[in-house]
Amino acid sequence: MGRKLKLGATLCAALLAGSAFGAQAAAPAGGAPAGPPRQPAPKQLQLVKDNIYRANNGNWWSLVVVTKDGIIIADPINPTHAAWLKNELATRFPGKPVKYVIYSHSHWDHIEGGAVFADTAQFVAQEGVLKNLDGRYPHMPGDMIDRNNDGQIELEDIMVPTNAHPGICGMSEAFFKGKDKDGDGKITPGDFYDRVPKPTITYSERMTLTLGGETLQLIFPGKNHADDGTVIYFPAEKVVYSTDFPADALVGQSMRSLPSACGAFDEHPMSEWIKSYKTIEALDFDILAQGHGAVMFKKQDVTEGREYFEYLRDQVSGAMSKGMSLDEMRRTLMLEPYKGWAFYERLRVMNIEAAYNNLRTYK
Numbered sequence: 346m347g348r349k350l351k352l353g354a355t356l357c358a359a360l361l362a363g364s365a366f367g368a369q370a371a372a373p374a375g376g377a378p379a380g381p382p383r384q385p386a387p388k389q390l391q392l393v394k395d396n397i398y399r400a401n402n403g404n405w406w407s408l409v410v411v412t413k414d415g416i417i418i419a420d421p422i423n424p425t426h427a428a429w430l431k432n433e434l435a436t437r438f439p440g441k442p443v444k445y446v447i448y449s450h451s452h453w454d455h456i457e458g459g460a461v462f463a464d465t466a467q468f469v470a471q472e473g474v475l476k477n478l479d480g481r482y483p484h485m486p487g488d489m490i491d492r493n494n495d496g497q498i499e500l501e502d503i504m505v506p507t508n509a510h511p512g513i514c515g516m517s518e519a520f521f522k523g524k525d526k527d528g529d530g531k532i533t534p535g536d537f538y539d540r541v542p543k544p545t546i547t548y549s550e551r552m553t554l555t556l557g558g559e560t561l562q563l564i565f566p567g568k569n570h571a572d573d574g575t576v577i578y579f580p581a582e583k584v585v586y587s588t589d590f591p592a593d594a595l596v597g598q599s600m601r602s603l604p605s606a607c608g609a610f611d612e613h614p615m616s617e618w619i620k621s622y623k624t625i626e627a628l629d630f631d632i633l634a635q636g637h638g639a640v641m642f643k644k645q646d647v648t649e650g651r652e653y654f655e656y657l658r659d660q661v662s663g664a665m666s667k668g669m670s671l672d673e674m675r676r677t678l679m680l681e682p683y684k685g686w687a688f689y690e691r692l693r694v695m696n697i698e699a700a701y702n703n704l705r706t707y708k
């Protein structure tokens with residue numbers, strides 16, 4: 346699934362985008378697989394509220410906070426996007442340097458552009474980001490795990506999930522080959538992160554960042570899509586920003602979308618996911634801006650996501666306690682209340698399998 350492949354079917358475009366890496370130019374269908382193909386959204390600086398903006402690269406978004414003493418960014422995405430953004434900010438807000446770059450989590454597709462701002466910015470992240478950038482095999486999205494425990498990223502580590510769930514997990518062979526400069530079928534964690542500035546300001550559970558009268562609370566919600574995620578909370582504006590959780594790369598217009606469920610929910614207990622939802626729900630906010638998604642979301646969207654996880658957990662654990670086999674669960678657990686959600690047909694069985702494996706692994 347190369348990014349140059351122009352697919353007629355919007356579903357494929359959605360799935361390309363949803364595979365989370367590689368296809369940043371593709372716009373997701375947001376649960377409208379039968380619709381006409383869409384062009385990638387043009388780049389824009391979109392107002393979230395007051396002095397808070399989002400800037401997009403397809404369905405990948407950076408956050409921008411403009412204060413009287415400078416600018417704060419979250420998620421520089423990739424070098425091309427970051428260079429565009431730097432230029433755009435210099436034009437729109439002249440004389441305001443970017444003072445801080447926050448990484449929402451360590452996955453390269455959201456932070457690779459950080460170096461563009463290294464001349465003026467300090468880099469801020471949850472402390473787990475340091476470990477994921479230290480040269481060891483990092484936590485990767487899309488079930489891209491170190492299958493033979495050799496610390497290197499092999500084509501197989503990528504293609505096993507890609508072939509099992511095309512367009513949902515893993516990433517394209519073409520993307521891998523683009524990184525594998527010497528063509529030996531292996532890439533190192535450094536191929537992803539050597540040029541990414543490491544955070545110099547880190548925190549464990551919560552920290553407060555202030556600049557030019559603006560206050561941001563950085564909150565580690567628990568493990569979910571990533572193991573080093575930061576939720577950014579603006580108490581004065583009642584705005585929350587986070588990336589890949591709750592809205593994953595499949596989300597476009599609506600959060601009523603089954604989660605991608607790769608790696609049995611990214612190798613993290615469902616209880617941690619539910620705790621993460623609750624951490625966001627406990628904040629007093631009106632607007633949820635996400636690193637993916639064409640629109641702004643609300644607290645109700647977070648609540649519905651948490652309810653989905655609880656429902657799935659209860660359905661599968663209930664079936665397990667009755668001694669039902671996984672095959673029976675695949676056939677009989679219809680997740681009825683969620684029939685109208687995007688990717689229901691495509692991901693219902695995968696979600697059941699992920700929950701089953703998750704609940705067996707994490708007691």
Ligand SMILES: [Zn+2]
Pocket residue numbers: 450452486570571589
């Ligand atoms: Zn991610």
Ligand SMILES: [Zn+2]
Pocket residue numbers: 365454455588589593594636637
């Ligand atoms: Zn993402």
